[in-house]
Amino acid sequence: AGKPVQVTPVPITVAPAATITAPVAAQVTPIPPVPAKVVVAPTPVPRPAGIPLVEANKPSTKVAFSTLNPKPQKPKPSKKIPEQPEKEPAKKPEPIKLPPAPTPVKKPSKATGYKMKAFFGKEIKEDFKLSNKNNEIMVNSILPVSGSINLIGRDFSDGMNLVFNKTNQEGGINKKVIRLNMRDDGHENDISDSQVRAVLKKHPLFIGNFNSGALTSFLPVVKDKKMAVLFPMAGDVDLRREDAKYMVHLRPSIEDEIDALLTYAIRNKHSRKIAVFYEENQWGDNAVKSADKVIKRFGIRFVGKSSYPQNSVNVTQSIKEMDRIKPNAILCIGHYRPVYNLVRILVNKGHQNTLFLAVGNASHVIQRLKKARGIDIVTSSVVPNPDASEIPLVQQYRQEMKKFFDNRTLSQFSLEGYIAATIFVDALKKAGSPPTLGGLLKALESYKQAKINGFPVSFNEKTRTLSSTVWVNPGADKKWEVV
Template sequence: MSQETSNDIKLQAKNELIFGMSTALSGPAAELGKNMRLGIQIRLERENIAGGIAGRKIRLIAWDDGYEPERTIPNMRDLINQEDVLAVIGNVGTPTAISAIPIVNEEKTLLFAPYTGAGVLRKNPPDRYVINYRASYAEETSAMVNALIKEGGLKPDEIAFFTQRDSYGDAGYIGGITALKKHGLKLETDIVHSRYERNTLVVESALADILLADPLPKAIIIVGAYAPSAKFMKLARSAGLNSLFLNVSFVGSAPLAKELGSEMKRVIVTQVVPYPEDLSVPIVRAYHDDMKNYGSGRKTSFGSLEGYIAMEILIKAMHDVDGQPGRESIIDALENLREFEIGLGHKLFYDRKNHQASHKVWSTILRQGEFVPFDWKNIPSLLVP
């Protein structure tokens, strides 16, 4: 264990273990932040009832940044310097995470399990103060590309991209292009790539770019927020575009399904957590129990399950800390977990050189208004000749 800093000593003097969260609680990504917060909250509630960590209760302070980096910066500084949080957990979004990274590195405070798969949070060697749970966007888009080409028989130039015009959209696009190049794509310009502006619903020009493609793409990989992505897909169907739509996990399955309705078909979302209704998975059963007890009647979702898993990992690490957890000792405890299990059905891993616990990607498909498990082997039936 590393020597505790003066900040750690000050933090230990409190009666609570306080964690911070700067997330989207308003705007077009609000459901993602609310679900992530819910999952974290219900897991810490159970821990508190059981006595907390070394006799201290856990408290979460969640502040709204509206999915705007300009609002994340003061949130992060105030959470760390005024609220004296032990760590920041579950922030939502790539552009907001990018603004948070230099702050946590400067303040030597952990940013744990942010809801983003961007490569900027996955440096090699990793930043000490950035530790991820989820698979990367590159792993999600690679799973899509591999399925479309290997199982679906598509050629690389039969796949297009619709992405948000920022670091989040770019991260997904770059991951997809990298995968396509492994399957023979020569030039990026051979792929149609349309974009829209973050925190807007202005998708018409992006759709027009795709409709002008010749031939029309058979599959479109979407890297966006749920509201503009849903609008794009509905407008595309109205325009007669029959492409298969594939979304990365950040889109938010529950709000996306709500926006699309029960009539929309042939929409896939990759996931970084198990299906929230699969009670054969131990952690999903525990999640259901805690949702029932502490979730105030709210529905289960992929997003809240991800927050729940993040808090489960953090609690596991804190129980391994000698004495009261501090900012540095929590990081040491996470890195010392090495190979471990939390009931996901596969093993996770952390050490000093590996700051991403999971690399697994699940696939789901929209059926009658909700996303359910999907086997990539069935993808040929979804591709229009």
């Protein structure tokens, strides 16, 4: 190595820290290293007065000086640096101290829930009173009421508000009114996570939460009995745990929906060459695993799989893939706008005879595709037909929607919110006075082969789910089937 080079400190300004000094390194053009030699650029680069420059392509026995300071200085003998172990880096000058950068917000994952246990404090006992000193029963709900799937969150919220407003007008639950604290997450994992954190310490009860990723990250907190979640819209099988005593589901799982759709396609339409189109996130990935499990029961496999990014409507790559493999049926596990784009473009490319199947989240596209393209898309639903069902609870829903939300279209999501809120109110009436969390959970667990205004519910202890029925909608204006 060459002999040490003397340098002169030059002030450098680093915002927002105070002015500090740092050495100016000699500007050289790096070339591949040569063993036991120091190689620098062939042409000396001018430097300010007093800064030495090692001559190019020569051993460092002589020191050349810039013409601005012709008086040479005798070089000091170099000190032998002892060998350092590989893991122990050479001693460096004291680093420049800068203000600490802000900690980035990480997206929730399966592991984050375990790190959040301490944050949420102590276990919530079953005798926890659901009403406060103002005689209000507080309940939180985190839904996507903005963003790419805002119709789902808005509709579910409408259904809940119909029931809660009517209940409060009739005197509430033992003179206690229900207060729904709605929060919007825009279908973003980070926002959903922060919204849960923001309200959990104030009140631990949630209803109807949608985001699968956030729910999965909070599952350990639920298992530790530090929060309670009722009737989430997520259909993930992994969330249906017997040991998650503070979580109760209304809707069947996504696996149940996929089973109904594939049964319809294979038995009724004799489809065997089936592909999958799905959303790239935890919900979509888990749904595809369930789909693989279901299709094996029929002795076949999917001929292809393609995905689109979460919160995106760009399906270009999936169009190319489906056009290449030409399946006779496509199972769509996604939301309404991406599914609409996929179906519309594939039909334009000549796939009119392809059978399109979609889980219930895509139900908003049915009428639109029928009117615009004359295309029928087969969808699943976890609730009966909101437009035509003769179940008394659904008839009551239609009457109240017409009275209070006349400008809204009937949908399976507002009906699901209506049914969820109706069951919640019914269970609250059985939860004691004042109602407690333990009393509410016991009331929900007590539903065995029961009907709430005609809607069938039966609590399954292993999956902690109240409903197991899936309806299949064969297309616009067609009769729904239970498969």
